[in-house]
Amino acid sequence: MPTPAPVASAAPTARELLASQREAFRAALPVAAATRRERLQRAIDLLVAHAEELCAAMREDFGGRPEVFSLMNDVLGALATLKVARDRLDTWMADEPRASVAPFDQFGATAWVRYQPKGVVGIIGTWNAPVYTLFAPLASVFAAGNRAVLKPSEVDPRTADLVAHLVTQHFAPEELAVVTGGPEVAADFAAQPWDHLVFTGSTIVGRKVMQAAAANLVPVTLELGGKSPVLIGAGADIANAAERIAVGKAQNSGQLCVAPDTVWVPAAQRDAFVAALKTEYARLYPTIAGNADVTPAVNQRHYERVESYVADAAAHGARVESAGGSGAADERRMPLRIVIEPPADSAIAQHEIFGSALVLRSYHAIDEAIAAINAGERPLALYYFGNDAAEQAKVLDQTLSGGVAINDVLMHAALEDAPFGGVGASGMGHYHGREGFVEFSHARSVYRAGSHDPRREWGMLPPYTDAFKTMLHQGVTP
Ligand code: NAD
Numbered sequence: 001m002p003t004p005a006p007v008a009s010a011a012p013t014a015r016e017l018l019a020s021q022r023e024a025f026r027a028a029l030p031v032a033a034a035t036r037r038e039r040l041q042r043a044i045d046l047l048v049a050h051a052e053e054l055c056a057a058m059r060e061d062f063g064g065r066p067e068v069f070s071l072m073n074d075v076l077g078a079l080a081t082l083k084v085a086r087d088r089l090d091t092w093m094a095d096e097p098r099a100s101v102a103p104f105d106q107f108g109a110t111a112w113v114r115y116q117p118k119g120v121v122g123i124i125g126t127w128n129a130p131v132y133t134l135f136a137p138l139a140s141v142f143a144a145g146n147r148a149v150l151k152p153s154e155v156d157p158r159t160a161d162l163v164a165h166l167v168t169q170h171f172a173p174e175e176l177a178v179v180t181g182g183p184e185v186a187a188d189f190a191a192q193p194w195d196h197l198v199f200t201g202s203t204i205v206g207r208k209v210m211q212a213a214a215a216n217l218v219p220v221t222l223e224l225g226g227k228s229p230v231l232i233g234a235g236a237d238i239a240n241a242a243e244r245i246a247v248g249k250a251q252n253s254g255q256l257c258v259a260p261d262t263v264w265v266p267a268a269q270r271d272a273f274v275a276a277l278k279t280e281y282a283r284l285y286p287t288i289a290g291n292a293d294v295t296p297a298v299n300q301r302h303y304e305r306v307e308s309y310v311a312d313a314a315a316h317g318a319r320v321e322s323a324g325g326s327g328a329a330d331e332r333r334m335p336l337r338i339v340i341e342p343p344a345d346s347a348i349a350q351h352e353i354f355g356s357a358l359v360l361r362s363y364h365a366i367d368e369a370i371a372a373i374n375a376g377e378r379p380l381a382l383y384y385f386g387n388d389a390a391e392q393a394k395v396l397d398q399t400l401s402g403g404v405a406i407n408d409v410l411m412h413a414a415l416e417d418a419p420f421g422g423v424g425a426s427g428m429g430h431y432h433g434r435e436g437f438v439e440f441s442h443a444r445s446v447y448r449a450g451s452h453d454p455r456r457e458w459g460m461l462p463p464y465t466d467a468f469k470t471m472l473h474q475g476v477t478p
Contacts (some may be wrong), residue, residue: 014179015188035145040089061156098111117146117440121198121440123137126257130153131163153201199222229373231382245358258412261359261379264373282324287324291333297333317343378426380403
Protein backbone atom coordinates (compact mmCIF):
# COMPACT_ATOMS: atom_id res chain seq x y z
CA MET A 1 0.00 0.00 0.00
CA PRO A 2 1.51 3.42 -0.93
CA THR A 3 2.38 5.68 1.99
CA PRO A 4 0.05 8.71 2.04
CA ALA A 5 1.76 12.03 1.32
CA PRO A 6 2.34 14.01 4.51
CA VAL A 7 -0.38 16.59 5.06
CA ALA A 8 0.95 20.04 5.97
CA SER A 9 -0.29 20.78 9.47
CA ALA A 10 -2.55 23.83 9.46
CA ALA A 11 -1.61 26.79 11.67
CA PRO A 12 -3.50 26.68 14.96
CA THR A 13 -6.70 28.71 15.04
CA ALA A 14 -7.49 31.46 17.50
CA ARG A 15 -9.80 29.04 19.33
CA GLU A 16 -7.06 26.40 19.68
CA LEU A 17 -4.49 28.94 20.85
CA LEU A 18 -6.92 30.40 23.36
CA ALA A 19 -7.63 26.91 24.75
CA SER A 20 -3.95 25.98 25.13
CA GLN A 21 -3.01 29.37 26.59
CA ARG A 22 -5.88 29.23 29.06
CA GLU A 23 -4.85 25.78 30.25
CA ALA A 24 -1.23 26.91 30.65
CA PHE A 25 -2.37 30.08 32.44
CA ARG A 26 -4.39 28.12 35.00
CA ALA A 27 -1.59 25.61 35.56
CA ALA A 28 0.99 28.31 36.31
CA LEU A 29 -0.74 30.58 38.82
CA PRO A 30 0.19 32.90 40.41
CA VAL A 31 2.08 34.87 37.76
CA ALA A 32 5.11 36.21 39.61
CA ALA A 33 6.59 39.63 38.91
CA ALA A 34 9.75 37.93 37.66
CA THR A 35 7.77 35.94 35.07
CA ARG A 36 6.01 39.06 33.83
CA ARG A 37 9.26 41.02 33.67
CA GLU A 38 10.96 38.23 31.78
CA ARG A 39 8.17 38.12 29.16
CA LEU A 40 8.33 41.89 28.75
CA GLN A 41 12.10 41.62 28.37
CA ARG A 42 11.70 38.97 25.66
CA ALA A 43 9.32 41.24 23.74
CA ILE A 44 11.90 44.04 24.12
CA ASP A 45 14.68 41.70 22.93
CA LEU A 46 12.59 40.65 19.92
CA LEU A 47 12.14 44.27 18.84
CA VAL A 48 15.79 45.17 19.49
CA ALA A 49 17.16 42.14 17.64
CA HIS A 50 14.86 42.50 14.64
CA ALA A 51 14.30 46.26 14.40
CA GLU A 52 15.91 46.47 10.96
CA GLU A 53 13.95 43.54 9.52
CA LEU A 54 10.71 44.96 10.91
CA CYS A 55 11.44 48.39 9.41
CA ALA A 56 12.28 46.74 6.07
CA ALA A 57 8.98 44.83 6.12
CA MET A 58 7.04 48.03 6.91
CA ARG A 59 8.93 49.86 4.14
CA GLU A 60 7.90 47.20 1.64
CA ASP A 61 4.31 46.98 2.83
CA PHE A 62 3.88 50.75 2.38
CA GLY A 63 5.90 50.85 -0.84
CA GLY A 64 8.53 53.12 0.74
CA ARG A 65 7.78 54.02 4.36
CA PRO A 66 10.87 55.81 5.74
CA GLU A 67 12.92 53.75 8.17
CA VAL A 68 13.18 56.79 10.45
CA PHE A 69 9.43 56.89 10.97
CA SER A 70 9.14 53.12 11.51
CA LEU A 71 11.94 53.32 14.09
CA MET A 72 10.43 56.33 15.88
CA ASN A 73 6.83 55.28 15.88
CA ASP A 74 6.66 51.52 15.81
CA VAL A 75 9.94 50.28 17.27
CA LEU A 76 10.89 52.99 19.77
CA GLY A 77 7.25 53.74 20.58
CA ALA A 78 6.57 50.10 21.49
CA LEU A 79 9.91 49.76 23.29
CA ALA A 80 9.15 52.78 25.48
CA THR A 81 5.84 51.27 26.59
CA LEU A 82 7.39 47.84 27.22
CA LYS A 83 10.27 49.30 29.25
CA VAL A 84 8.04 51.44 31.44
CA ALA A 85 5.92 48.34 32.16
CA ARG A 86 9.04 46.27 32.94
CA ASP A 87 10.45 48.92 35.28
CA ARG A 88 7.26 49.85 37.19
CA LEU A 89 5.70 46.43 37.49
CA ASP A 90 6.43 45.87 41.19
CA THR A 91 4.79 49.12 42.24
CA TRP A 92 1.73 48.48 40.06
CA MET A 93 1.32 44.90 41.35
CA ALA A 94 1.39 45.75 45.06
CA ASP A 95 -1.79 45.03 47.03
CA GLU A 96 -3.62 48.23 47.99
CA PRO A 97 -4.88 48.41 51.60
CA ARG A 98 -8.44 49.79 51.82
CA ALA A 99 -10.65 50.90 54.71
CA SER A 100 -12.42 47.94 56.29
CA VAL A 101 -16.04 47.75 57.52
CA ALA A 102 -17.14 49.37 60.83
CA PRO A 103 -17.51 48.09 63.53
CA PHE A 104 -15.63 44.94 62.47
CA ASP A 105 -12.46 46.93 61.86
CA GLN A 106 -12.29 47.43 65.65
CA PHE A 107 -11.79 43.65 65.96
CA GLY A 108 -9.06 43.39 63.36
CA ALA A 109 -11.01 43.03 60.08
CA THR A 110 -8.86 44.28 57.19
CA ALA A 111 -9.39 44.85 53.46
CA TRP A 112 -7.28 45.27 50.37
CA VAL A 113 -7.47 45.26 46.60
CA ARG A 114 -5.29 42.87 44.68
CA TYR A 115 -4.76 43.03 40.94
CA GLN A 116 -5.00 39.60 39.34
CA PRO A 117 -4.42 38.68 35.70
CA LYS A 118 -7.57 38.02 33.69
CA GLY A 119 -6.07 35.18 31.65
CA VAL A 120 -5.77 35.26 27.86
CA VAL A 121 -6.11 38.50 25.88
CA GLY A 122 -6.74 38.81 22.13
CA ILE A 123 -5.09 41.83 20.46
CA ILE A 124 -6.18 42.99 16.97
CA GLY A 125 -3.88 45.55 15.28
CA THR A 126 -4.00 48.02 12.38
CA TRP A 127 -1.94 48.58 9.23
CA ASN A 128 -0.94 52.19 9.91
CA ALA A 129 1.21 51.34 12.94
CA PRO A 130 1.49 47.57 12.50
CA VAL A 131 4.10 46.87 15.17
CA TYR A 132 3.05 49.55 17.64
CA THR A 133 -0.64 48.60 17.73
CA LEU A 134 0.32 45.04 18.70
CA PHE A 135 3.28 45.54 21.04
CA ALA A 136 2.15 48.67 22.93
CA PRO A 137 -1.04 47.03 24.25
CA LEU A 138 0.98 43.84 24.80
CA ALA A 139 3.13 45.76 27.31
CA SER A 140 0.12 46.39 29.55
CA VAL A 141 -1.28 42.90 28.91
CA PHE A 142 1.98 41.17 29.94
CA ALA A 143 2.52 43.54 32.88
CA ALA A 144 -0.87 42.46 34.22
CA GLY A 145 0.26 38.80 34.04
CA ASN A 146 -1.78 37.66 31.05
CA ARG A 147 -0.97 35.63 27.97
CA ALA A 148 -1.88 36.93 24.51
CA VAL A 149 -2.70 36.09 20.91
CA LEU A 150 -2.02 38.79 18.31
CA LYS A 151 -3.92 39.39 15.04
CA PRO A 152 -1.95 41.77 12.80
CA SER A 153 -3.60 43.68 9.93
CA GLU A 154 -3.69 41.85 6.60
CA VAL A 155 -3.02 45.17 4.83
CA ASP A 156 0.69 44.84 5.79
CA PRO A 157 1.23 41.14 4.93
CA ARG A 158 5.05 41.17 5.15
CA THR A 159 5.05 42.76 8.58
CA ALA A 160 2.29 40.41 9.73
CA ASP A 161 4.20 37.32 8.58
CA LEU A 162 7.46 38.57 10.08
CA VAL A 163 5.82 39.31 13.44
CA ALA A 164 4.28 35.81 13.38
CA HIS A 165 7.66 34.25 12.60
CA LEU A 166 9.57 36.26 15.24
CA VAL A 167 7.02 35.50 17.93
CA THR A 168 7.46 31.76 17.36
CA GLN A 169 11.23 32.25 17.80
CA HIS A 170 10.95 34.17 21.08
CA PHE A 171 7.86 32.73 22.77
CA ALA A 172 6.15 29.43 23.41
CA PRO A 173 2.69 29.43 21.76
CA GLU A 174 1.16 29.05 25.25
CA GLU A 175 2.59 32.47 26.17
CA LEU A 176 2.28 34.55 23.01
CA ALA A 177 1.07 33.54 19.56
CA VAL A 178 -0.02 35.14 16.31
CA VAL A 179 -2.95 34.44 14.00
CA THR A 180 -2.72 35.99 10.53
CA GLY A 181 -5.44 36.55 7.97
CA GLY A 182 -8.07 38.91 6.60
CA PRO A 183 -11.52 40.03 7.72
CA GLU A 184 -12.92 36.47 8.04
CA VAL A 185 -10.10 35.37 10.30
CA ALA A 186 -10.48 38.68 12.19
CA ALA A 187 -14.22 38.17 12.68
CA ASP A 188 -13.61 34.64 13.96
CA PHE A 189 -10.89 36.03 16.26
CA ALA A 190 -13.30 38.61 17.72
CA ALA A 191 -15.91 35.89 18.31
CA GLN A 192 -13.70 33.88 20.72
CA PRO A 193 -14.39 33.89 24.46
CA TRP A 194 -11.19 35.79 25.39
CA ASP A 195 -10.73 37.03 28.92
CA HIS A 196 -10.29 40.48 27.35
CA LEU A 197 -10.16 41.73 23.76
CA VAL A 198 -8.15 44.72 22.53
CA PHE A 199 -9.11 46.14 19.17
CA THR A 200 -7.33 48.99 17.44
CA GLY A 201 -8.99 50.10 14.22
CA SER A 202 -11.87 51.98 12.70
CA THR A 203 -15.04 52.92 14.55
CA ILE A 204 -17.16 50.97 12.06
CA VAL A 205 -15.27 47.69 12.64
CA GLY A 206 -15.06 48.52 16.37
CA ARG A 207 -18.85 48.29 16.55
CA LYS A 208 -18.73 44.79 15.04
CA VAL A 209 -15.99 43.76 17.45
CA MET A 210 -17.99 44.93 20.44
CA GLN A 211 -21.05 43.05 19.19
CA ALA A 212 -19.03 39.86 18.77
CA ALA A 213 -17.49 40.28 22.22
CA ALA A 214 -20.89 40.91 23.80
CA ALA A 215 -22.03 37.40 22.82
CA ASN A 216 -19.38 36.00 25.22
CA LEU A 217 -19.46 38.91 27.70
CA VAL A 218 -15.83 39.62 26.84
CA PRO A 219 -14.63 43.01 28.12
CA VAL A 220 -13.17 45.16 25.35
CA THR A 221 -10.62 47.89 24.96
CA LEU A 222 -11.43 49.74 21.74
CA GLU A 223 -8.77 52.06 20.35
CA LEU A 224 -10.62 53.74 17.50
CA GLY A 225 -10.19 56.82 15.35
CA GLY A 226 -12.20 59.88 14.41
CA LYS A 227 -11.87 63.44 13.21
CA SER A 228 -9.42 65.00 15.65
CA PRO A 229 -9.89 68.78 15.63
CA VAL A 230 -7.36 71.57 16.12
CA LEU A 231 -8.61 74.80 17.66
CA ILE A 232 -6.38 77.77 16.94
CA GLY A 233 -7.32 80.36 19.55
CA ALA A 234 -7.87 84.07 18.94
CA GLY A 235 -4.41 85.18 20.07
CA ALA A 236 -2.39 82.15 18.91
CA ASP A 237 0.96 82.48 17.18
CA ILE A 238 -0.13 81.47 13.66
CA ALA A 239 3.36 80.69 12.34
CA ASN A 240 4.10 78.47 15.33
CA ALA A 241 0.77 76.67 15.07
CA ALA A 242 1.31 76.13 11.32
CA GLU A 243 4.77 74.69 11.93
CA ARG A 244 3.62 72.21 14.56
CA ILE A 245 0.55 71.16 12.60
CA ALA A 246 2.69 70.64 9.48
CA VAL A 247 5.19 68.53 11.44
CA GLY A 248 2.42 66.42 13.00
CA LYS A 249 0.41 66.01 9.83
CA ALA A 250 3.51 64.96 7.88
CA GLN A 251 4.07 61.94 10.16
CA ASN A 252 3.16 58.81 8.20
CA SER A 253 1.49 61.24 5.73
CA GLY A 254 -1.47 61.73 8.05
CA GLN A 255 -2.09 57.98 8.41
CA LEU A 256 -2.18 58.24 12.19
CA CYS A 257 -5.14 57.89 14.54
CA VAL A 258 -4.22 61.16 16.29
CA ALA A 259 -3.42 63.12 13.11
CA PRO A 260 -4.99 66.59 12.96
CA ASP A 261 -8.10 66.25 10.77
CA THR A 262 -10.01 69.55 10.92
CA VAL A 263 -8.37 72.86 11.82
CA TRP A 264 -10.45 75.74 13.18
CA VAL A 265 -8.87 79.16 12.74
CA PRO A 266 -10.12 82.72 13.43
CA ALA A 267 -11.61 84.05 10.16
CA ALA A 268 -9.24 87.02 10.09
CA GLN A 269 -6.22 84.67 10.28
CA ARG A 270 -7.40 82.09 7.77
CA ASP A 271 -5.37 83.11 4.75
CA ALA A 272 -2.27 83.83 6.83
CA PHE A 273 -2.56 80.33 8.29
CA VAL A 274 -2.93 78.70 4.85
CA ALA A 275 0.19 80.52 3.63
CA ALA A 276 2.16 79.59 6.77
CA LEU A 277 1.07 75.94 6.60
CA LYS A 278 2.16 75.72 2.95
CA THR A 279 5.53 77.26 3.81
CA GLU A 280 6.11 74.93 6.75
CA TYR A 281 5.05 71.81 4.85
CA ALA A 282 7.35 72.74 1.96
CA ARG A 283 10.22 73.21 4.46
CA LEU A 284 9.76 69.58 5.48
CA TYR A 285 9.03 68.24 2.00
CA PRO A 286 10.20 70.61 -0.76
CA THR A 287 9.33 67.82 -3.17
CA ILE A 288 6.95 64.93 -2.83
CA ALA A 289 7.68 62.77 -5.91
CA GLY A 290 10.74 60.63 -5.28
CA ASN A 291 11.16 61.96 -1.72
CA ALA A 292 12.12 59.00 0.47
CA ASP A 293 11.08 60.93 3.62
CA VAL A 294 7.43 60.97 2.49
CA THR A 295 5.39 57.91 3.50
CA PRO A 296 3.23 56.73 0.59
CA ALA A 297 -0.47 55.96 1.03
CA VAL A 298 -0.37 52.34 2.15
CA ASN A 299 -2.11 50.97 -0.96
CA GLN A 300 -4.07 52.02 -4.03
CA ARG A 301 -7.41 51.81 -2.24
CA HIS A 302 -6.34 54.26 0.45
CA TYR A 303 -4.63 56.52 -2.14
CA GLU A 304 -7.84 56.70 -4.15
CA ARG A 305 -9.96 57.14 -1.01
CA VAL A 306 -8.07 60.32 -0.02
CA GLU A 307 -7.94 61.60 -3.63
CA SER A 308 -11.69 61.06 -3.93
CA TYR A 309 -12.34 63.07 -0.73
CA VAL A 310 -10.36 66.00 -2.16
CA ALA A 311 -12.01 65.77 -5.61
CA ASP A 312 -15.48 65.53 -4.06
CA ALA A 313 -14.84 68.63 -1.90
CA ALA A 314 -13.57 70.58 -4.93
CA ALA A 315 -16.62 69.50 -6.93
CA HIS A 316 -18.77 70.84 -4.09
CA GLY A 317 -17.08 74.23 -4.36
CA ALA A 318 -14.40 74.00 -1.65
CA ARG A 319 -11.10 75.78 -2.29
CA VAL A 320 -8.19 73.33 -2.27
CA GLU A 321 -4.57 74.40 -1.73
CA SER A 322 -1.68 72.02 -2.15
CA ALA A 323 1.50 72.03 -0.04
CA GLY A 324 4.84 70.37 -0.67
CA GLY A 325 5.12 70.09 -4.46
CA SER A 326 3.58 67.69 -6.95
CA GLY A 327 2.52 64.24 -5.90
CA ALA A 328 3.44 61.02 -7.66
CA ALA A 329 0.50 58.72 -8.30
CA ASP A 330 2.74 55.79 -9.25
CA GLU A 331 4.53 56.10 -5.88
CA ARG A 332 1.31 56.91 -3.98
CA ARG A 333 3.19 59.88 -2.45
CA MET A 334 0.80 62.77 -1.95
CA PRO A 335 1.20 66.48 -1.24
CA LEU A 336 -0.75 67.87 1.70
CA ARG A 337 -4.10 69.10 0.43
CA ILE A 338 -5.70 71.88 2.50
CA VAL A 339 -9.43 71.71 1.87
CA ILE A 340 -10.95 75.05 2.83
CA GLU A 341 -14.54 75.27 4.09
CA PRO A 342 -15.96 72.13 2.42
CA PRO A 343 -19.76 71.76 2.71
CA ALA A 344 -20.96 69.72 5.69
CA ASP A 345 -22.29 66.93 3.47
CA SER A 346 -19.06 66.43 1.51
CA ALA A 347 -17.19 63.15 2.06
CA ILE A 348 -14.15 64.84 3.61
CA ALA A 349 -16.36 66.55 6.20
CA GLN A 350 -18.04 63.27 7.11
CA HIS A 351 -15.22 60.71 7.27
CA GLU A 352 -11.94 60.48 9.15
CA ILE A 353 -9.40 61.61 6.53
CA PHE A 354 -6.51 59.33 7.62
CA GLY A 355 -4.20 60.56 4.88
CA SER A 356 -2.47 63.57 3.41
CA ALA A 357 -5.26 66.14 3.56
CA LEU A 358 -6.87 68.33 6.18
CA VAL A 359 -9.98 70.44 6.43
CA LEU A 360 -9.74 74.10 7.33
CA ARG A 361 -12.68 75.97 8.83
CA SER A 362 -12.87 79.53 10.09
CA TYR A 363 -14.83 80.97 13.00
CA HIS A 364 -15.71 84.41 14.35
CA ALA A 365 -16.18 83.44 18.00
CA ILE A 366 -14.52 80.36 19.52
CA ASP A 367 -17.92 79.24 20.86
CA GLU A 368 -18.96 78.50 17.25
CA ALA A 369 -16.02 76.15 16.82
CA ILE A 370 -16.63 74.49 20.20
CA ALA A 371 -20.32 73.98 19.33
CA ALA A 372 -19.43 72.46 15.94
CA ILE A 373 -16.91 70.08 17.57
CA ASN A 374 -19.46 69.08 20.20
CA ALA A 375 -22.07 68.42 17.50
CA GLY A 376 -19.83 65.66 16.10
CA GLU A 377 -18.64 62.39 17.62
CA ARG A 378 -16.17 62.63 20.50
CA PRO A 379 -12.70 62.64 18.91
CA LEU A 380 -9.60 60.68 19.88
CA ALA A 381 -7.50 63.85 20.19
CA LEU A 382 -8.16 67.57 20.47
CA TYR A 383 -5.51 70.22 19.98
CA TYR A 384 -5.57 73.81 21.21
CA PHE A 385 -3.15 76.54 20.22
CA GLY A 386 -3.08 79.75 22.22
CA ASN A 387 -1.82 81.36 25.41
CA ASP A 388 -5.03 82.78 26.81
CA ALA A 389 -5.63 80.91 30.08
CA ALA A 390 -9.39 81.62 30.12
CA GLU A 391 -9.79 80.46 26.52
CA GLN A 392 -7.73 77.33 27.22
CA ALA A 393 -9.88 76.53 30.27
CA LYS A 394 -13.04 77.02 28.22
CA VAL A 395 -11.81 74.64 25.51
CA LEU A 396 -10.83 72.00 28.07
CA ASP A 397 -14.02 72.37 30.13
CA GLN A 398 -16.50 72.44 27.27
CA THR A 399 -15.17 69.65 25.04
CA LEU A 400 -14.30 65.98 25.56
CA SER A 401 -11.79 63.89 23.64
CA GLY A 402 -9.55 60.89 24.30
CA GLY A 403 -6.56 63.13 25.00
CA VAL A 404 -5.39 66.70 24.49
CA ALA A 405 -2.23 68.49 23.45
CA ILE A 406 -1.84 72.22 23.97
CA ASN A 407 0.37 74.21 21.60
CA ASP A 408 1.35 71.02 19.83
CA VAL A 409 -0.16 67.94 18.17
CA LEU A 410 0.34 64.17 18.69
CA MET A 411 2.58 64.54 21.74
CA HIS A 412 0.06 63.35 24.36
CA ALA A 413 0.17 59.91 22.68
CA ALA A 414 3.83 59.67 23.72
CA LEU A 415 3.06 60.12 27.44
CA GLU A 416 4.08 56.77 28.87
CA ASP A 417 2.99 57.65 32.39
CA ALA A 418 -0.58 58.58 31.41
CA PRO A 419 -3.47 56.62 29.90
CA PHE A 420 -3.96 56.55 26.12
CA GLY A 421 -7.43 55.87 24.75
CA GLY A 422 -10.59 57.33 23.29
CA VAL A 423 -14.04 58.25 24.53
CA GLY A 424 -17.42 57.73 22.87
CA ALA A 425 -17.00 56.92 19.17
CA SER A 426 -13.18 57.16 19.48
CA GLY A 427 -13.09 54.16 21.83
CA MET A 428 -13.03 52.96 25.41
CA GLY A 429 -10.40 51.78 27.84
CA HIS A 430 -6.70 52.52 27.96
CA TYR A 431 -3.22 51.26 27.61
CA HIS A 432 0.07 52.89 28.70
CA GLY A 433 1.18 53.37 32.29
CA ARG A 434 -0.60 52.21 35.39
CA GLU A 435 -4.02 52.61 33.76
CA GLY A 436 -2.99 50.02 31.16
CA PHE A 437 -1.96 47.59 33.89
CA VAL A 438 -5.29 48.12 35.67
CA GLU A 439 -7.21 47.68 32.38
CA PHE A 440 -5.97 44.12 31.91
CA SER A 441 -6.09 43.12 35.58
CA HIS A 442 -9.09 42.21 37.64
CA ALA A 443 -9.26 44.53 40.66
CA ARG A 444 -10.31 42.01 43.26
CA SER A 445 -11.53 43.27 46.65
CA VAL A 446 -10.56 41.07 49.58
CA TYR A 447 -12.07 41.27 53.08
CA ARG A 448 -10.40 39.41 55.92
CA ALA A 449 -12.45 38.98 59.11
CA GLY A 450 -10.92 39.88 62.47
CA SER A 451 -10.35 37.52 65.37
CA HIS A 452 -13.67 38.31 67.03
CA ASP A 453 -17.24 38.62 65.65
CA PRO A 454 -19.36 40.92 67.87
CA ARG A 455 -22.70 40.40 66.04
CA ARG A 456 -24.30 37.93 68.49
CA GLU A 457 -23.33 39.72 71.72
CA TRP A 458 -24.36 43.09 70.25
CA GLY A 459 -27.87 41.76 69.38
CA MET A 460 -27.34 42.14 65.65
CA LEU A 461 -28.61 38.64 64.76
CA PRO A 462 -32.18 37.19 64.80
CA PRO A 463 -34.37 37.22 66.76
CA TYR A 464 -34.06 40.98 66.14
CA THR A 465 -34.75 43.28 69.06
CA ASP A 466 -36.29 46.74 69.17
CA ALA A 467 -32.97 48.02 70.47
CA PHE A 468 -31.22 46.81 67.32
CA LYS A 469 -33.93 48.37 65.14
CA THR A 470 -33.53 51.67 66.99
CA MET A 471 -29.79 51.50 66.52
CA LEU A 472 -30.23 51.00 62.76
CA HIS A 473 -32.69 53.91 62.59
CA GLN A 474 -30.14 56.10 64.35
CA GLY A 475 -27.75 55.26 61.54
CA VAL A 476 -30.11 56.63 58.87
CA THR A 477 -28.60 60.09 58.81
CA PRO A 478 -27.91 62.52 55.99
P1 NAD B 1 -9.80 48.45 10.32
O1 NAD B 1 -10.89 48.64 11.30
O2 NAD B 1 -10.13 48.37 8.88
O3 NAD B 1 -8.98 47.12 10.63
C1 NAD B 1 -8.35 46.89 11.89
C2 NAD B 1 -8.24 45.42 12.16
O4 NAD B 1 -9.55 44.88 12.23
C3 NAD B 1 -7.51 44.60 11.10
O5 NAD B 1 -6.60 43.73 11.75
C4 NAD B 1 -8.62 43.82 10.43
O6 NAD B 1 -8.21 42.55 9.97
C5 NAD B 1 -9.59 43.65 11.58
N1 NAD B 1 -10.98 43.36 11.20
C6 NAD B 1 -11.60 43.53 10.01
N2 NAD B 1 -12.89 43.11 10.10
C7 NAD B 1 -13.07 42.66 11.36
C8 NAD B 1 -14.17 42.10 12.07
N3 NAD B 1 -15.36 41.93 11.51
N4 NAD B 1 -13.99 41.77 13.36
C9 NAD B 1 -12.80 41.93 13.97
N5 NAD B 1 -11.73 42.47 13.35
C10 NAD B 1 -11.86 42.84 12.07
O7 NAD B 1 -8.77 49.64 10.61
P2 NAD B 1 -7.46 50.02 9.80
O8 NAD B 1 -7.84 50.55 8.45
O9 NAD B 1 -6.46 48.92 9.88
O10 NAD B 1 -6.89 51.21 10.71
C11 NAD B 1 -7.33 52.53 10.57
C12 NAD B 1 -8.24 52.94 11.69
O11 NAD B 1 -7.68 52.61 12.94
C13 NAD B 1 -8.45 54.45 11.73
O12 NAD B 1 -9.78 54.72 12.05
C14 NAD B 1 -7.54 54.90 12.86
O13 NAD B 1 -7.90 56.12 13.46
C15 NAD B 1 -7.65 53.75 13.80
N6 NAD B 1 -6.48 53.67 14.69
C16 NAD B 1 -6.67 53.91 16.01
C17 NAD B 1 -5.57 53.87 16.87
C18 NAD B 1 -5.74 54.16 18.33
O14 NAD B 1 -4.81 53.88 19.07
N7 NAD B 1 -6.85 54.68 18.78
C19 NAD B 1 -4.31 53.55 16.37
C20 NAD B 1 -4.17 53.30 15.02
C21 NAD B 1 -5.27 53.35 14.18
